[in-house]
Amino acid sequence: MSSVRLSSPLKIEDYLESVTTSNQFAGSAEQLFTLKLGLFGEVGELYAGIKKARRDALTDAEARVAAEEVGDALWYLLAIALHQNVDAKALVASALKEIAKILNVSAPRRSTAQASFRQIVGFVNAHASPGAIKEVEAFQRLAARVGLLVSSPRSQAGQLAEVLADLALLAHALSLDLEEIAAENIAKTNARWPKGAGAVTPLFDSSCKPGEQLPRKLWVRFEEKRVKDVAYVYISVNGINVGDRLTDNSHEPDDYRFHDVFHLAYAAYLGWSPVLRALLKKKRKSSDVLDENEDGARAIITEEGISTWMFNVAREHLFLNVTQDKFPYALLKQIRALVKGYEVDKCQPWEWARAILKGFEVFRQLKKARGGYVVADLDAREITYKGLKEINERIEYKEIRRKPRKSKATKRVQPIRGRVPLI
Template sequence: MTVSDNSMNILLSDYEIAVAPTDRFKKSDITPILFGLFGEVGSVMSASKKRQREESAFAGYMRDVEEEFGDTLWYVSALCRRFEIDLSKLFLEAINGSGYTLSVIANDDPGSPVAKAVTKADLAPLDILLLRLGKQSANLLSLGDNPTNAKSHLLDFVKLYIDAVQASKVSFAAIVRGNIVKVRGRFLKPSIESLPDFDLNFSEEEQLPRKFRIEITQRANSRSYLRWKGVFIGDPLSDNIGDPDGYRFHDVFHFANAAVLHWSPTFRALIKHKRKSDKDVDEAQDSGRAIVIEEGLTAYIFSYAKTLNLFEGQTSVSFDLLKAVENFVRGYEVEDCPLHLWESAILQGYDVFRKVHEHNGGVIIGDREKRTLSFEPVEAKEV
């Protein structure tokens, strides 16, 4: 563990500043934070258990451990804010205790030429450290009723946390940076100017349309039809399930992805706006596999949404669902979109979908500049 700031490292004081706006709990809320911390330690244990059980088959171990350690740090930081404890000073006090070796290293940041590397030679095995960390997180639960000696309890926890991070062989800097990206992307509304636009540098005929109106109609055969600029696109769709659920209108979700995320390989294929001028982009982002990913993700979210009345009345989306979405699109350009934007795409898409389902059709209006999707009813007619 390095206490410094260079091109790879990050100051814990900067971390505190970055994540503080993502804390939506009341300042008086201590018990929910303690429960969250206890749960995240359990998640680290779960990842370790999976690695032992599945060995090399558990390819996501390092990524999962980084994420869970990051979430644990978030809850430690949240507790420090409530008890008015400086997180950086808490870590500094922990590593200045016995058992740690401090090495002076040359830093590649001209503004901070010297740093300290902190190591512990006689570490217990990771599983033992995680058990100790779990026990200490259980001890912290008592702070909900009796917050006395909060600093002492947190200091003991942080010492074990540092040891567990070292034993896990993951980068603490990666843990911290990753958690900043994750929580800010999930809980803070991004400015439109900061969001990616994946086809901005391509010609208009290779871009998703900046604004679009697409009419969805249903014929007597219960199949849905799409029409854009007066021309039918795609194939007629049915629900393809024994218990009709409206999935014949699922293209609405592709339109939501296009309008809000600026991403939809399925919509690109429908209107023949693939980015063929760049062979690599066309192959990796706009072709068959990317289309399958979007279709699979759409079906997965729909199955989940059916258990929640298609998100009716919902103002947010489960973090677990958003994390599943994140895993689905890993390796594709849309992974650069923050989770908050995914939440917006999902909620807007389902708001329009429910209206289309109710009216058995309608006009879908997408505005990529505003990143919005809306609905207009039309008279039912045969086309």
């Protein structure tokens, strides 16, 4: 089930530290009630995910879904415990007593060791005989207790311990390991809400030939012109015209003709854009595998699909006032599913959130000014907007367009004409 393998026990305190970092509800007046509703919702999603399966019938995919939902429920439960200042050792001790009561075995003596998930998992594994924990019964008990927890004015330590015991028993009934689930949940939350600035994923083409790397600096001019009452956007990259003139391709005008800024954002913040590789003729032809699988038609269609989908999601608000830490996680999960198997799958959810929001930030500027320059700096991992009158192309392009030393192998760069076909 899990890709995480732990050499030492995962301490509850370490998990609580991760909860503190990733808690986006901290400081709000309704924090406790919101956390309770989150727990209630996750238990409901867990049931929806496994209601048609039984322990022995869970596929790998269903097991991963169940494990993630149990992990999310665990996060909310321990966030509530943290909010209520419940002692970790006391919580685990009470949970073990509750497990012993349900399994009708003797409760363990109070441990002097640090509280860990392994204590809970080990006790359940040692005392739960095959078939002793019924999945349906475990879930019914969990649902009932979570309902009581949500309806209580305050969360008592005993209630939290009971729900922790129920999660451990349900995980066992589903042939899942609660410690591995907790470790996966930490990895998930750290990927979404990293400590500090977060380490960016290295550019994917760093080891490729210079001619097959995306340019590290791109000055992209977006200029809007009208032809017979139809608005078109013309694009040039580092002074060279690229692609066909673009319209919105929509019955309702929505300025999607400026959407190439999204591809620039993906290139700058993710180091990935099969669309730009095609436009700039930077496909990695020296590698048949990369050329076909990473830079080919399917990858291009995937990127264009994500661009269009995100635009449709944000059509009304264009992600105005949406911060990186508040970007909908459900969207990030679906994006990760779409790019699974591609090199960009290595990028973390927070990197996707940043790329999308930065792209829309500059899109809003282009839309307002009806054009401008987008400067993409892949080394600095950023894109910025400049007005059409702010740039002196002769000065700005001087370094970029400096002629290389003459050699027999040097060829004159021809302008790229026409949008590169997707298929």
